[in-house]
Amino acid sequence: MFIYTAIALCVVGLLLHLFSHSIVPVSGDVAFKTFQWTYLPVYLLAMVADWLQGPYMYALYAKYEMTTLQIQQLFVAGFGASMLFGTFVGSFADKYGRRNNCILYCILYGLSCITKHFADFYILMVGRLLGGVATSLLFSAFEAWLVCEHKKRGFPDEHLTSIFALQTLGNSLVAIISGVVAQCFSDMYGMVAPFDVSLVVLIILIIVIITSWTENYGDSSANVMTSFSSAFSSIRNDPVILYLGLVQSLFEGAMYTFVLEWTPALELTQSKLNIDMDKPLIPHGWIFASFMVAVMIGSSIFKLLNKVFSVESFMRVVLLVAMVGLAVPIFRPEQQPAVYTGFLVFEMCIGIFWPALMEMRKRYLPEEARATIMNFYRIPLNLLVIVILLQDLTMAAIFKSCCVFLFVAFLTQCLLYKSVSSGYYKNQSKLAESKGVVPLTDEPPEGHPEKEQLC
Numbered sequence: 001m002f003i004y005t006a007i008a009l010c011v012v013g014l015l016l017h018l019f020s021h022s023i024v025p026v027s028g029d030v031a032f033k034t035f036q037w038t039y040l041p042v043y044l045l046a047m048v049a050d051w052l053q054g055p056y057m058y059a060l061y062a063k064y065e066m067t068t069l070q071i072q073q074l075f076v077a078g079f080g081a082s083m084l085f086g087t088f089v090g091s092f093a094d095k096y097g098r099r100n101n102c103i104l105y106c107i108l109y110g111l112s113c114i115t116k117h118f119a120d121f122y123i124l125m126v127g128r129l130l131g132g133v134a135t136s137l138l139f140s141a142f143e144a145w146l147v148c149e150h151k152k153r154g155f156p157d158e159h160l161t162s163i164f165a166l167q168t169l170g171n172s173l174v175a176i177i178s179g180v181v182a183q184c185f186s187d188m189y190g191m192v193a194p195f196d197v198s199l200v201v202l203i204i205l206i207i208v209i210i211t212s213w214t215e216n217y218g219d220s221s222a223n224v225m226t227s228f229s230s231a232f233s234s235i236r237n238d239p240v241i242l243y244l245g246l247v248q249s250l251f252e253g254a255m256y257t258f259v260l261e262w263t264p265a266l267e268l269t270q271s272k273l274n275i276d277m278d279k280p281l282i283p284h285g286w287i288f289a290s291f292m293v294a295v296m297i298g299s300s301i302f303k304l305l306n307k308v309f310s311v312e313s314f315m316r317v318v319l320l321v322a323m324v325g326l327a328v329p330i331f332r333p334e335q336q337p338a339v340y341t342g343f344l345v346f347e348m349c350i351g352i353f354w355p356a357l358m359e360m361r362k363r364y365l366p367e368e369a370r371a372t373i374m375n376f377y378r379i380p381l382n383l384l385v386i387v388i389l390l391q392d393l394t395m396a397a398i399f400k401s402c403c404v405f406l407f408v409a410f411l412t413q414c415l416l417y418k419s420v421s422s423g424y425y426k427n428q429s430k431l432a433e434s435k436g437v438v439p440l441t442d443e444p445p446e447g448h449p450e451k452e453q454l455c
Contacts, residue, residue: 001337002283006290009344013297017169020300032155036163038212039149043142044170045205046102049109050138051178052198053131055288060191064119074121074128076389081132083382089133093371094218094227098145101371102209105137106202113199116192140374147362147370148216160362161306164355168299172292172351179288218368231372240364243416245377248357250409251319253384254402255350258326260389261398262287262343265329266336268395287340291347298351311356312417318356319413322349323406330399360416 061071093101108130115127150160182194189196218227235241266282305314328342365373388401 002286002290002340005340005344006286006293009290009293009297013293013300016297016300020303029155029159031153032159035150035153035155036166039146039163040167040170042102042205042208042213043146043167044174045201045208046105046138046142047171048174048178049106049198049201049205050135051175052182052194052201053113055179055182056186056191056194060116060195061124063191064124066121066124070121072389074124076386077125078128078132078135079382079386079389081129082136083132083379083386085129085133085136089137093137093141093144094369097215097217098141098148098371099209099213099215101137101141102145102213103206105134105141106206106209108137109134110199110202113195113202116195136375136378139378140371143358143361144218144371144374145213145216148218148367149214151367152216157362161355161359162303164358164362165299165303168302168351168354169296171354172296172299175292176289179285183285218370218372227369227372230366231369231376234366234369234373235376238364240416240419241373243412243419244357244360244364245373246380246412247315247319247409247416248377249380249384250405250412251322251353251357252381253388254322254326254405254409256381256385257388257398257402257405258343258346261395262291265333265339265395265399266343268333290344294344294347295351298348298353299355300351301348302352302355305352306356306359311359312413312420315353315356315360316410316413316417318349318352319406319410322346322353323403323410325349326399326402326406330396330403333396 058071061074066074089101089104092104112127112131112134115123115130118124146163147160150163181197185193185197235245263282263284266287305311322345325342325344325346329339332338361370361374384405388398393401
């Protein structure tokens with residue numbers, strides 16, 4: 001079932017990509033295409049370095065004979081470092097430069113890779129702390145550089161949306177390729193080899209960034225505490241920025257929890273069948289590939305939805321559908337086709353969520369504190385995951401928690417939609433412009449067809 005589903009999804013994904021490509025116009029601007037391909041290879045290399053490590057982190061710790069408690073502590077430390085230190089280091093991007101922070105990501109993650117050669121708990125702990133900080137930079141500095149550089153070069157806003165969709169599509173592709181490469185190197189040279197390959201990628205990435213990217217800043221004249229104060233003030237005084245952060249934290253909290261639970265959930269369904277128990281319970285590689293193709297399908301669906309509806313509107317429906325997808329293992333935990341289908345639906349929602357989130361952050365986050373606010377958003381996200389990891393919850397309880405996160409995210413998205421539809425930004429246009437925010441007006445964005453409301 002898993003293999004045939006993965007192949008069918010590849011066919012559907014290709015057809016949908018071709019269809020969306022024909023429906024949504026592509027810019028013929030040579031300067032924009034050059035800029036697009038200046039950014040995308042760098043971002044995708046950064047994601048390759050991350051994807052190469054992920055599948056082997058737990059297995060490497062187990063090989064080093066770490067106890068279950070020690071492995072749990074290592075993972076909690078990574079999320080904790082992202083929540084605490086990552087927020088401070090990430091805020092440096094606005095003052096000291098987004099490109100410099102991207103280079104810092106490479107350095108910190110590279111040092112984290114080196115620690116994987118040591119079967120010592122405390123050295124591995126240092127590696128997890130460095131990796132946690134690097135993760136915060138990965139999900140803030142690169143996007144902050146892109147948005148600022150796009151505006152600085154004077155390209156239309158709608159072109160940026162196409163980059164968001166492409167990077168989500170590309171991220172899924174490199175995830176699949178990275179998994180295959182990591183498996184090959186692990187088979188040939190041992191379980192630490194994927195981390196060495198990641199280190200090489202990070203070194204190459206530093207060279208590419210230095211030679212191809214220019215630097216840009218938020219408010220370089222402000223000190224770090226001023227940036228923190230500005231970011232906190234924006235979140236406190238602007239309800240849309242607050243709602244957007246809550247939606248991101250709640251959805252990603254459910255997503256990261258899902259990453260930890262999809263394997264045992266599907267293994268539970270498989271164990272109920274009459275199978276050869278000498279073989280692996282489930283084909284992890286094929287399932288992971290099908291998940292990534294589902295994300296790619298979601299990115300194509302986003303392009304089609306964004307052509308007809310406002311992103312603030314259709315994301316309400318997407319969050320509800322995501323909740324339904326993760327509710328399946330609660331009500332049908334032993335029915336493999338149902339659970340697998342629910343997970344695929346959730347992955348498609350992830351493919352819609354990422355470019356939609358980036359589109360909303362582009363509109364509403366003030367440029368001078370963009371990276372700092374994005375790292376503020378990761379505080380409740382990491383806190384949610386840590387709480388889940390530290391609790392000895394049943395699988396049903398974990399998925400119920402994910403559904404609660406997604407339902408609250410849906411309610412928050414409704415509040416966000418109501419705020420931007422009620423004229424909040426129109427009444428404060430001068431304030432929005434002074435903060436570098438793109439206000440939502442009565443008319444759709446320039447070059448965007450007339451939007452319709454979902455409901």
